[in-house]
Amino acid sequence: MNGSTPVLEGRGLVRTYGTVQALQGADFAVEAGTVTALIGDNGAGKSTLVKVLSGVEQPDDGMILLDGQPVVFRTPMDAHRLGIETVFQDLALAPHLDAAANAFLGRELRRFGVFNARRAMRRSTIKSFADLGVTTVQDVSAPVMSLSGGQRQAVAIARSAMWAKRVIFLDEPTAALGVVQTRRVLDLIRQIRDRGLGVVLITHTLPDVLDVADRVEVLRFGRRTATFDRDDATVELLVSAITGVYSNVAVEAPTDVTEIDIAGGG
Ligand SMILES: Nc1ncnc2c1ncn2[C@@H]1O[C@H](COP(=O)(O)OP(=O)(O)OP(=O)(O)O)[C@@H](O)[C@H]1O
Ligand SMILES: [Mg+2]
Numbered sequence: 001m002n003g004s005t006p007v008l009e010g011r012g013l014v015r016t017y018g019t020v021q022a023l024q025g026a027d028f029a030v031e032a033g034t035v036t037a038l039i040g041d042n043g044a045g046k047s048t049l050v051k052v053l054s055g056v057e058q059p060d061d062g063m064i065l066l067d068g069q070p071v072v073f074r075t076p077m078d079a080h081r082l083g084i085e086t087v088f089q090d091l092a093l094a095p096h097l098d099a100a101a102n103a104f105l106g107r108e109l110r111r112f113g114v115f116n117a118r119r120a121m122r123r124s125t126i127k128s129f130a131d132l133g134v135t136t137v138q139d140v141s142a143p144v145m146s147l148s149g150g151q152r153q154a155v156a157i158a159r160s161a162m163w164a165k166r167v168i169f170l171d172e173p174t175a176a177l178g179v180v181q182t183r184r185v186l187d188l189i190r191q192i193r194d195r196g197l198g199v200v201l202i203t204h205t206l207p208d209v210l211d212v213a214d215r216v217e218v219l220r221f222g223r224r225t226a227t228f229d230r231d232d233a234t235v236e237l238l239v240s241a242i243t244g245v246y247s248n249v250a251v252e253a254p255t256d257v258t259e260i261d262i263a264g265g266g
Pocket of ligand 1: 017020021022040041042043044045046047048049089
């Protein structure tokens with residue numbers, strides 16, 4: 001942290017599913033113009049944290065602050081309106097629609113005449129993709145189900161980048177990608193960061209974390225257990241933090257650790 005107010009912050013977030021305590025008082029912060037990697041083992045609560053911070057899930061306890069002010073996100077639209085966009089682990093694109101229609105899904109332009117609006121959305125999508133250096137999707141009129149995994153990922157990220165004003169969450173955007181496509185996504189992440197947004201990247205690929213992140217936050221059993229500036233982190237240190245060998249954050253003894261389902265879901 002360099003001392004500036006985080007653009008988005010979670011404090012003491014709790015989210016329980018039945019007997020599973022997915023978040024047990026998690027703290028988290030992201031600053032504008034930085035990439036923050038959010039790492040942790042399967043089931044650590046990363047996706048749940050993202051959902052809570054983007055209005056998809058409501059926390060049972062804790063608070064969310066935007067530019068230092070407490071906010072409540074009742075729905076994802078609340079978060080969207082405040083400039084927060086999310087690429088979820090399962091992408092959530094509409095497979096039968098093309099890239100342009102996906103980019104404007106739920107926020108369609110209204111024009112006199114359907115075709116004008118469609119053309120305008122297509123033009124705008126092509127421009128946004130070009131601005132972001134997304135060159136892999138040549139035909140924004142093709143249904144996204146006909147695209148490769150990497151192209152689909154690019155569509156999902158570019159869509160979020162089109163609308164985000166403050167923060168973008170990317171939940172394992174490179175998990176299914178090859179080396180070249182992964183590098184493209186990391187480049188895209190840097191571009192979005194350089195526009196001044198806070199980017200939150202979830203990944204299990206630690207060299208990618210060291211490659212692109214400015215800061216790293218480590219989640220374990222639904223709590224922040226460590227936080228690093230990029231320059232202080234090594235793969236070994238990150239592994240130690242993920243596995244609970246190392247911590248640099250004061251943590252109260254978690255309750256009911258034995259009941260946590262760490263089998264998780266990927
Ligand atoms: N909708 C749900 N219903 C019940 N349990 C859930 C639900 N969502 C998450 N959980 C549980 O909460 C815990 C945290 O899950 P979460 O998906 O946040 O982990 P994660 O850190 O994203 O893991 P991964 O790296 O595998 O994606 C897991 O034990 C999971 O089973
Ligand atoms: Mg997850």
